[in-house]
Amino acid sequence: MGIPYSYSLRNLWTRRLTTVLTASGMGLVVFVFAATLMLAEGLQQTLVQTGSSDNVVVIRKASNSEVQSGVERDQAALIESQPEVAIGADGNELLAKELVVLINLKKRGSNNPANVVIRGIAAASLDLRPAVHLKVGRLPRPGSAEVIAGESIARRFQGCGLGETLRFGMRDWRVVGIFDAGSTGFSSEIWGDCDQMMQAFRRQVYSSVLFRMKDPGRFDPFKARIESDPRLTVEAKRETRYYLDQSEAMANFLRILGMVLTVVFSIGAVIGATITMYAAVANRVGEIGTLRALGFQRVSILGAFLLEALLLGLCGGVLGVVAASFLQFITISTMNWASFSELAFSFTLTFGIFWKSLVFSLVMGFIGGMLPAVRAARLSIVSALRES
Amino acid sequence: MSASPDAIVSIRNLSKSYRRGNQVLPVLTGISFDIARGEFVALMGPSGSGKSTLLNLIAGIDSADSGSIKVAGVEITGLSENELARWRAHSVGFIFQFYNLIPVLTAFENVELPLLLTSLSRRERREHVEAVLSVVGLADRMDHYPSQLSGGQQQRVAIARAVVTDPEILVADEPTGDLDRASAEEILKLMDRLVHELGKTIIMVTHDPRAAEKAHLIRHLEKGELSES
Numbered sequence: 001m002g003i004p005y006s007y008s009l010r011n012l013w014t015r016r017l018t019t020v021l022t023a024s025g026m027g028l029v030v031f032v033f034a035a036t037l038m039l040a041e042g043l044q045q046t047l048v049q050t051g052s053s054d055n056v057v058v059i060r061k062a063s064n065s066e067v068q069s070g071v072e073r074d075q076a077a078l079i080e081s082q083p084e085v086a087i088g089a090d091g092n093e094l095l096a097k098e099l100v101v102l103i104n105l106k107k108r109g110s111n112n113p114a115n116v117v118i119r120g121i122a123a124a125s126l127d128l129r130p131a132v133h134l135k136v137g138r139l140p141r142p143g144s145a146e147v148i149a150g151e152s153i154a155r156r157f158q159g160c161g162l163g164e165t166l167r168f169g170m171r172d173w174r175v176v177g178i179f180d181a182g183s184t185g186f187s188s189e190i191w192g193d194c195d196q197m198m199q200a201f202r203r204q205v206y207s208s209v210l211f212r213m214k215d216p217g218r219f220d221p222f223k224a225r226i227e228s229d230p231r232l233t234v235e236a237k238r239e240t241r242y243y244l245d246q247s248e249a250m251a252n253f254l255r256i257l258g259m260v261l262t263v264v265f266s267i268g269a270v271i272g273a274t275i276t277m278y279a280a281v282a283n284r285v286g287e288i289g290t291l292r293a294l295g296f297q298r299v300s301i302l303g304a305f306l307l308e309a310l311l312l313g314l315c316g317g318v319l320g321v322v323a324a325s326f327l328q329f330i331t332i333s334t335m336n337w338a339s340f341s342e343l344a345f346s347f348t349l350t351f352g353i354f355w356k357s358l359v360f361s362l363v364m365g366f367i368g369g370m371l372p373a374v375r376a377a378r379l380s381i382v383s384a385l386r387e388s
Numbered sequence: 389m390s391a392s393p394d395a396i397v398s399i400r401n402l403s404k405s406y407r408r409g410n411q412v413l414p415v416l417t418g419i420s421f422d423i424a425r426g427e428f429v430a431l432m433g434p435s436g437s438g439k440s441t442l443l444n445l446i447a448g449i450d451s452a453d454s455g456s457i458k459v460a461g462v463e464i465t466g467l468s469e470n471e472l473a474r475w476r477a478h479s480v481g482f483i484f485q486f487y488n489l490i491p492v493l494t495a496f497e498n499v500e501l502p503l504l505l506t507s508l509s510r511r512e513r514r515e516h517v518e519a520v521l522s523v524v525g526l527a528d529r530m531d532h533y534p535s536q537l538s539g540g541q542q543q544r545v546a547i548a549r550a551v552v553t554d555p556e557i558l559v560a561d562e563p564t565g566d567l568d569r570a571s572a573e574e575i576l577k578l579m580d581r582l583v584h585e586l587g588k589t590i591i592m593v594t595h596d597p598r599a600a601e602k603a604h605l606i607r608h609l610e611k612g613e614l615s616e617s
Binding site: 286292294 | 449484491492493502504549
């Protein structure tokens with residue numbers, strides 16, 4: 001048996017001010033580390049939750065998003081006639097030919113403009129997206145210049161509140177309803193009648209065709225068939241895959257940015273931990289000499305000081321993760337680079353991020369404590385006792 | 389000179405020098421002597437005479453340049469560092485001038501420390517610790533931290549720690565050097581009890597003639613050489 005764990009733990013408690021200060025430094029780094037991972041996770045979850053695995057999005061080949069896509073009317077009709085399309089309770093196909101256009105709207109308060117997605121919807125659009133439901137007001141009447149706005153858009157953009165009027169496509173549009181789309185990307189969209197939108201924006205083609213599959217297990221043969229059909233220049237993706245692809249680049253960017261930042265910051269925190277642990281060794285030279293004289297081996301001393309540094313790192317980790325967990329209450333918005341539109345999402349803490357942050361803090365503690373622990377273990381017993 | 393049959397410590401031709409830059413400073417030069425089992429020996433001498441060095445060598449925390457040290461039949465000069473650590477854990481009890489208790493551990497935990505290096509169970513360790521703390525009269529202080537104890541009490545805890553593994557020898561470096569007269573007297577009485585009642589062998593370095601009076605034998609060290617009085 002080695003030196004008791006309580007020795008390391010109580011030494012941290014004895015010099016609690018130094019412990020708290022050093023752990024806070026490490027906690028800040030863990031906070032940044034966890035926050036960027038939470039940001040990437042929040043973005044990804046928002047976009048992935050936007051999709052449903054039963055739904056299929058059909059867009060023009062090689063276009064990464066609906067914004068860049070164009071599906072000709074005759075091609076859309078051909079897709080509509082495919083046997084895989086599910087039929088709704090009303091006897092109609094659960095399929096929506098939609099238009100996606102970006103417009104520029106001013107934010108409330110700051111007057112800063114940002115891109116917003118306008119989606120021209122069909123009758124089945126709401127049925128295809130169970131996460132979306134009308135919160136207040138009513139749905140736009142077909143053939144009228146009426147729109148409904150996602151909750152986060154209504155809150156943050158001028159003219160998007162219930163009863164307000166927006167101007168785009170050289171027409172005025174009345175907001176007749178606000179819809180709640182949970183934490184999906186639709187919260188950041190404005191929806192109106194597709195035919196009205198196509199006229200207003202002078203578009204001849206749809207952006208995408210969205211439909212529910214009768215049997216989701218038959219997606220692969222369907223995809224193979226329509227992508228090899230010479231009459232069609234489209235590609236089919238499961239809706240979840242489509243949104244995951246959209247989020248990947250941004251999420252990766254956030255993760256890499258987070259890693260670079262935390263690596264730079266962690267150098268400072270590790271140096272802080274090293275200084276603290278060197279001071280701890282210097283203050284306890286006599287104790288080290290005594291423990292060695294009593295028969296504890298160098299490796300026990302090394303272990304006790306490393307454990308102390310690991311506990312210090314863990315304190316920092318817990319501080320950082322607890323602080324970062326409060327970020328979950330914050331919703332932020334940024335440009336979704338895949339659709340070039342505004343996207344609102346929250347920081348999301350997952351179990352994976354939680355343990356990665358703790359492991360990261362332990363690694364910082366380990367690196368910071370290594371040199372001081374080696375110094376403690378290498379002390380000669382006689383000179384250590386003489387210094388006490 | 390051959391070792392006497394009842395010697396627990398047998399030292400032959402022991403030499404030790406320190407190096408300061410290019411200069412070699414001899415501290416002990418060819419010392420030979422025996423300490424019998426159950427003996428209380430005081431090592432005296434002026435500062436720098438090598439008495440603490442001799443004590444450290446006997447306790448196995450310093451290494452000699454040449455010569456032999458046998459403790460209870462074990463030739464310790466040939467042991468590796470790890471073997472020495474294991475040997476110290478069960479063969480040597482240390483009593484220091486400044487007690488050298490671990491401040492973050494209670495009296496009980498301080499005394500238990502050397503037992504963590506044995507194969508005793510938790511229950512057996514508790515029994516041993518409680519027994520020795522009773523011997524030194526601190527059974528009611530076992531949950532106190534060193535800072536909550538007086539100097540004399542701390543030294544008694546240190547003595548309990550030194551004897552808890554029932555070691556072959558006890559080495560004491562100025563055990564009364566940091567204590568007032570009354571506490572020093574108590575500690576010396578306790579050490580005397582350890583020798584007479586428990587048959588312990590004590591080797592003590594001291595400057596204090598009153599402490600040395602308690603010893604059976606006083607050895608003087610001067611300029612690295614030993615004389616008996």
